[in-house]
Structure formats: structure tokens, C-alpha cells
Amino acid sequence: MASTSIPQASSAPEIPALGIGPRLAYLLMLAGMLPVAITGIGTFVLGQAPMTHWVLMAHVGASPVFAVGLTLVALTWPSREARYGSFSWFLFWLLLFAGWIVVLSGVLPMTPLLGTEGQHFLYLTHRYAGMAVAILTVLHLLSLRPRR
Numbered sequence: 715m716a717s718t719s720i721p722q723a724s725s726a727p728e729i730p731a732l733g734i735g736p737r738l739a740y741l742l743m744l745a746g747m748l749p750v751a752i753t754g755i756g757t758f759v760l761g762q763a764p765m766t767h768w769v770l771m772a773h774v775g776a777s778p779v780f781a782v783g784l785t786l787v788a789l790t791w792p793s794r795e796a797r798y799g800s801f802s803w804f805l806f807w808l809l810l811f812a813g814w815i816v817v818l819s820g821v822l823p824m825t826p827l828l829g830t831e832g833q834h835f836l837y838l839t840h841r842y843a844g845m846a847v848a849i850l851t852v853l854h855l856l857s858l859r860p861r862r
């Protein structure tokens with residue numbers, strides 16, 4: 715007698731686990747963010763704006779670590795982020811978006827491309843996007859609990 719096989723319900727593809735590479739990328743981003751957030755937000759909060767002297771040098775000196783970390787996070791996290799649920803996913807993409815605004819608005823004013831008014835606009839964009847990035851990072855870290 716011919717046996718009929720019952721088709722199995724196809725299970726959803728498994729989301730890859732967060733390996734050592736993505737964890738290191740996130741740590742690198744945090745390692746760069748800490749000094750730039752302290753110097754940048756600290757300058758504003760203490761009423762010392764605009765940033766000058768060694769504080770500015772420390773800020774700009776640490777900024778490539780943040781930019782490289784952010785790039786590595788963008789390359790290694792998207793396929794895994796769904797592990798943590800939709801709110802975390804939303805925070806993650808907002809963080810990447812705000813992070814790139816911060817990087818671009820930090821680097822572009824160092825060129826004469828946009829004129830004095832454009833530089834001033836980007837300076838303010840950078841300041842407030844930087845604060846948003848710091849807040850989003852804390853919220854995103856808090857959201858990193860694998861869903862059941």
C-alpha cells in the first residue's frame with residue numbers, strides 16, 4: 715500500500731545568534747561613544763560651548779573609533795537584531811540612522827563645502843543628533859533581552 719506523507723509545517727528560519735564579532739563591534743562602538751558623549755554633551759551641559767582646546771582634540775580623536783564601531787555594527791547586526799523583538803529592532807535602526815547623521819554632521823563642517831551658514835546648521839544638527847544617539851544607545855541596550 716502506498717503511504718501518503720503528511721507535509722510538515724515549514725518553521726520560520728532561525729535567526730542567527732549574536733556571535734563574538736557583533737558583540738565586539740558593539741563594544742567598539744560603545745568604547746568610541748563614551749569619550750565623545752562625555753566631551754560633547756559635557757561641554758554643552760556645562761555651558762562651555764563651543765568645544766575648544768584639548769576637549770575638542772579628545773572628542774575628534776576618539777570619533778573614528780565610534781565611526782568604525784558603528785559601521786561594523788551596521789554590517790554585523792541586522793540579521794540578528796530580530797531576536798530581540800520589534801521595539802528593539804525599531805530602536806536599532808533609529809540608532810544607526812541618527813549615528814550616521816552624527817558622523818556626517820561631525821565631518822562635513824570640517825570642509826568648506828557648505829559655507830558658514832551650512833556649517834552652523836550642521837554644528838547644531840550634530841549637537842542634538844549626538845544627544846539623541848546617546849539616549850537611543852541606552853534604550854537599545856536596555857531592549858537587548860532575547861524574546862522567548
Ligand code: HEM
Pocket residue numbers: 747750751754755757758762763764765770773774777778780781816817820821823837840841842843844845847848
Ligand atoms: C565621527 C564622529 C564624530 C565627529 C567627527 C565629531 C566631531 C565634532 C566636532 C568637530 C565638534 C565641534 C563642532 C564645532 O565646535 O564647530 C563636535 C561637537 C559636538 N559633538 Fe561630536 N563628533 C562625532 C561624534 C559625536 C557623538 C557620537 C556624540 C554624542 C554621543 C557627539 C556629540 C557632540 C556634541 C554634543 C557637540 C557639541 C558641543 C557643543 O555644544 O559645543 N559627537 N563634534
